[in-house]
Amino acid sequence: MKETRILMGMPVAVEVLDANATQATLDEVYAYFEYVDATFSTYKDTSEISRINRGELTVAEASPDMQTIFALAEDTKLATDGFFEIAHDGYIDPSGVVKGWAIDQAALQLRDKGFKNFYVDAGGDIQAYGYNDQHEPWRVGIRNPFNLREIVKVLALTDCGVATSGNYVRGHHIYNPKQLNDQLTQVVSLTVIGPNIYEADRFATAAFAMGPAGISFIENLADFEGYMIEADGQATLTSGFRRYVAS
């Protein structure tokens, strides 16, 4: 069973290969993402995060998931020496941690239901379990930042998460919290493979904000591998990245 829907402003693709998967299986995944969007979208006036930003609600009064997200954001900020930050000028946008967390939660829900071979892909951030229809690890392509119809790397992944932070569309949505006027232009794409998509996504976001030093940050993290593409087309790989490369 496979489906793609536009949610949270991005394509969300879910594919479950197990024989017992039904349309209801997919519907439940999308229902979860609708809940996440309704709670955490800064573009929705009625969302819980918008109410917090308007001062109508404090974090202490907020839902367990919201409190979880704030705690995860704080933990990520500490783990990345401040390069991950959800608060800007008194306005809070937790999308950098919500996306990976939500994909991870959706995938864990499928696991809890007994499914073994599937992936959840929201806007290019992916959690993959098991194997594809060729009974091989899922083949994940890294998009060419200079030609969006091309692939520049093919990865073979199972039971892990992969996130790509990018800078190649006008309107950078990632910026360096330590240097707010810093136009991040040298690194155009940073792909991080980690034990799950929550971890991969938060570190990809923070490492991207570090500029070219971000790939060294990933190199220093046990259990994470990265692939950085710079504006001149030069790519840098962490030392263990090649074991995931199919071509």
Next chain:
Amino acid sequence: MQSEPDWVIELYKIAKKLFLSTFVVVSFLVYVVHERFVELTSPTAEATQPQDTSLRQPTGPVAAVTPQPTVEIPTAPPSVFQPQPQPSPTAPAQPTAVPPTAVPTDPPIAQGQYKDGVYTGPEIDAYYGLVQVQATIQNGQIASVNFLEYPQHRRTSQEINAQAMPYLQTEAMQAQSANVNIISGATLTSEAFIMSLQSALDTAKP
């Protein structure tokens, strides 16, 4: 061969040990004296004499070693430099002696009556890059010292640093035949979504 008497053999052994020990000790002493001699005759020796390194105009008692109007840049510490006066709001100054060092491990320099101003040192090759410091003097004292150049700002040093980060590899990015199940890339649609929404909101402003 007729063997030597025992006492001669013993004497010989003792003499050999004594000779070797003396040789080692004397060699060491010669080394120490030599190093000390070299140090005493090098320009850095003058930098350790406080009177010689201050910018104070020589008045009053003359120092044991005559202060030099210009100072040779020593080969060792790259942070010792000769100041060039910059235009400053306070009185212009003439460089007269060795300015302060920027590295705390160097011998302390007496802070006397410096002329107020901002002094920039020349670029010094620190092998992995250039070092250049700038000192700001206020009220005759060193107010701050800044690095204008430091090796990590240089590409070469960044490469060194990358090598210190053990095993990062580089390659030219290359297109692959696209036989994939899923694609990971920064979201186009979310960017377009945000931009579009922003435009809409902009037109909605009163």
